Amino acid sequence: MWEYTDKVKDHFLNPRNVGEIEKPDGVGEVGSLACGDALRLTFKLDENKRLKDVKFKTFGCASAIASSSALTEIIKEMTLEEAEKVTNQDIANYLGGLPEEKMHCSVMGREALEAAIANYRGQKITKEDFEIVCNCFGVTDREIIKAIRENDLKTIEQVTYYTKAGGGCGHCHPKIEALIEKVKKEMEREKPPARPEKKKLTNIQKIKLIEETLGREIVPALMADGGDIDLIDIDGNKVYVALRGKCSFCPSSELTLKQYVESKLREFVSDEIEVEEVRP
Amino acid sequence: MRTVYVDNNATTKVAPEVLEAMMPYFSEYYGNPSSMHFFGGQVARKVNEARERAADLLGADPSEIVFTGCGTESDNAAILGTVDSYPEKRHFITTRVEHPAVGNVSTYLSRKGYHVTELVVDREGRLDLDELKESITGQTAIVSAMYANNETGVIFPIEKIAEIVKEKGIPFHTDAVQAVGKIPINLRKLPIDLLSLSGHKLHAPKGIGILYIRKGTKFSPFMIGGHQEKGRRGGTENVPYIIGLGKACELAQKNMEDENTRVKALRDYLEQKILDRIPNTLVNGDRVNRLPNTVSVSFEYVEGESILLLLSDLGICASSGSACTSGSLEPSHVLRAMGVPFTAAHGSIRFSLSVYSTKEEMDYIIEHLPPIIQRLRDISPFWKDYLKSQGKK
Numbered sequence: 001m002w003e004y005t006d007k008v009k010d011h012f013l014n015p016r017n018v019g020e021i022e023k024p025d026g027v028g029e030v031g032s033l034a035c036g037d038a039l040r041l042t043f044k045l046d047e048n049k050r051l052k053d054v055k056f057k058t059f060g061c062a063s064a065i066a067s068s069s070a071l072t073e074i075i076k077e078m079t080l081e082e083a084e085k086v087t088n089q090d091i092a093n094y095l096g097g098l099p100e101e102k103m104h105c106s107v108m109g110r111e112a113l114e115a116a117i118a119n120y121r122g123q124k125i126t127k128e129d130f131e132i133v134c135n136c137f138g139v140t141d142r143e144i145i146k147a148i149r150e151n152d153l154k155t156i157e158q159v160t161y162y163t164k165a166g167g168g169c170g171h172c173h174p175k176i177e178a179l180i181e182k183v184k185k186e187m188e189r190e191k192p193p194a195r196p197e198k199k200k201l202t203n204i205q206k207i208k209l210i211e212e213t214l215g216r217e218i219v220p221a222l223m224a225d226g227g228d229i230d231l232i233d234i235d236g237n238k239v240y241v242a243l244r245g246k247c248s249f250c251p252s253s254e255l256t257l258k259q260y261v262e263s264k265l266r267e268f269v270s271d272e273i274e275v276e277e278v279r280p
Numbered sequence: 281m282r283t284v285y286v287d288n289n290a291t292t293k294v295a296p297e298v299l300e301a302m303m304p305y306f307s308e309y310y311g312n313p314s315s316m317h318f319f320g321g322q323v324a325r326k327v328n329e330a331r332e333r334a335a336d337l338l339g340a341d342p343s344e345i346v347f348t349g350c351g352t353e354s355d356n357a358a359i360l361g362t363v364d365s366y367p368e369k370r371h372f373i374t375t376r377v378e379h380p381a382v383g384n385v386s387t388y389l390s391r392k393g394y395h396v397t398e399l400v401v402d403r404e405g406r407l408d409l410d411e412l413k414e415s416i417t418g419q420t421a422i423v424s425a426m427y428a429n430n431e432t433g434v435i436f437p438i439e440k441i442a443e444i445v446k447e448k449g450i451p452f453h454t455d456a457v458q459a460v461g462k463i464p465i466n467l468r469k470l471p472i473d474l475l476s477l478s479g480h481k482l483h484a485p486k487g488i489g490i491l492y493i494r495k496g497t498k499f500s501p502f503m504i505g506g507h508q509e510k511g512r513r514g515g516t517e518n519v520p521y522i523i524g525l526g527k528a529c530e531l532a533q534k535n536m537e538d539e540n541t542r543v544k545a546l547r548d549y550l551e552q553k554i555l556d557r558i559p560n561t562l563v564n565g566d567r568v569n570r571l572p573n574t575v576s577v578s579f580e581y582v583e584g585e586s587i588l589l590l591l592s593d594l595g596i597c598a599s600s601g602s603a604c605t606s607g608s609l610e611p612s613h614v615l616r617a618m619g620v621p622f623t624a625a626h627g628s629i630r631f632s633l634s635v636y637s638t639k640e641e642m643d644y645i646i647e648h649l650p651p652i653i654q655r656l657r658d659i660s661p662f663w664k665d666y667l668k669s670q671g672k673k
Binding site: 034035038058136 | 589659
């Protein structure tokens with residue numbers, strides 16, 4: 001037996017917003033009888049373009065029904081722009097989690113929502129525009145890529161749990177593996193370089209950050225050249241330092257200060273930092 | 281909350297008589313049946329009595345009964361122990377609807393380079409005996425076909441199958457886990473070489489099974505060890521469980537008539553009332569050649585796990601061939617092999633009764649099942665579509 005949370009059981013036994021809205025503003029249908037679950041989502045907007053009424057009809061297991069019910073509760077009162085941002089993970093979280101094997105139920109909810117919004121906007125998402133990767137369950141590369149991205153999936157088994165793809169004959173497993181690899185590479189490339197964000201700092205934070213940056217980014221580089229640097233004082237955005245060792249009599253010390261020390265401090269601490277040398 | 285247990289093909293209650301028979305062998309009579317002293321000897325006599333009772337139920341000789349750990353072990357031992365005895369033969373024949381204890385052995389053999397034939401079944405779950413005849417070659421090491429199907433209760437014509445196989449001089453094994461105790465089996469008349477049974481399907485505890493090996497059958501032991509079970513299964517005998525299974529076999533024989541009259545009538549009553557009261561419902565499998573305790577019904581446009589959980593909420597314990605219950609994504613291999621349409625396959629429920637089932641329990645199910653199906657159909661998008669399509673006609 002599945003370990004369902006009390007919230008899943010509650011939404012299965014007492015599903016909210018069951019039904020179909022007559023003349024809806026948007027309707028989204030995903031899944032099929034063959035696949036074992038299907039969801040039809042209908043909604044109506046109010047004068048402020050908020051989701052006034054949302055209803056679902058679902059064919060499927062307990063977690064499919066509970067996920068549909070949860071979805072309707074989550075998106076009610078939202079604007080379409082807000083609703084668009086709801087992920088399958090939000091649905092699962094709302095229910096206090098789903099067994100991993102059942103995560104595809106939450107994905108089905110998100111997909112129905114996406115389809116209903118597209119329907120309202122007069123757009124059409126058709127499977128024909130994409131490559132069907134899993135023929136057993138009719139899952140496209142687009143759906144698989146989206147699930148991998150949003151849920152950080154790493155194995156074929158996980159992709160099956162989230163999208164059903166690969167859960168039948170298994171012939172598409174190499175394709176799924178290739179998609180996992182592809183998304184992994186894409187996400188690595190998109191990753192912003194790991195730099196701390198510059199925020200408004202208090203004086204104490206600023207002093208600490210300047211000390212840290214000197215220690216981490218600047219001192220080791222100078223020491224490699226036989227030099228060193230001491231922090232003497234900080235006044236607002238003015239940073240007073242003294243160059244030591246080889247640096248103290250280096251002809252290019254002015255350049256070191258401005259182009260290296262100042263630019264590093266500007267990068268990690270604040271754009272307004274000015275570095276001044278204190279000579280003995 | 282009351283419990284209405286109608287999942288006896290999954291497991292059964294240990295009969296009170298069985299438990300009572302077992303108890304002394306956990307405490308006072310703990311001797312090893314292999315020991316030379318009186319203390320072990322008295323236990324050995326009881327183990328042999330149990331062997332005789334099991335042999336009686338099957339129409340076998342006690343020397344042909346080998347106690348094992350479970351039905352799966354019996355199936356594995358039968359097939360692998362036989363192919364091991366015929367290393368030059370590289371062909372295995374079985375059916376598409378076997379329990380995984382045979383089905384996955386088939387996959388294993390296929391990976392090992394064996395040629396595997398899996399016989400198809402028709403819409404009613406029946407085999408094509410001509411296909412069986414045509415499949416047998418000089419390379420065939422063993423044929424394995426289940427006696428009765430665990431999901432649908434469909435009984436294969438085992439006598440005819442065994443005759444076809446034996447005519448070609450090939451060993452024949454049957455997984456009779458679901459059949460033993462439910463229908464009479466007489467191995468004196470059936471040319472079966474190897475037969476598997478499991479204790480917990482006939483009111484003995486879990487953890488004990490039997491492999492019947494007809495005298496003269498070539499067999500390499502699967503569990504290699506001591507001289508126990510005449511060298512056919514090593515390991516110290518699981519004495520209390522063997523005694524329990526012996527008692528269960530005796531009870532099964534006593535209850536055979538009740539099973540095939542009263543229990544069968546209860547099953548038929550349940551089935552008929554379900555068909556009468558719930559539209560778009562169909563019975564899966566051959567209704568004539570079927571175990572007396574089993575019915576598999578499919579409710580169109582709803583999903584099995586949801587039905588099971590709503591039944592469970594009322595204390596009713598049943599089972600489903602739906603995808604979601606097993607963690608797999610496709611409905612049961614049995615229903616798919618039969619070609620049950622998807623509209624029905626996902627909504628299949630199996631009720632399996634026992635001699636402990638009562639009419640009152642059937643009425644409880646009949647009272648609560650229709651509103652459950654209706655409730656789920658009201659949530660299902662396909663039900664309204666279906667009604668609409670009917671309206672247009």
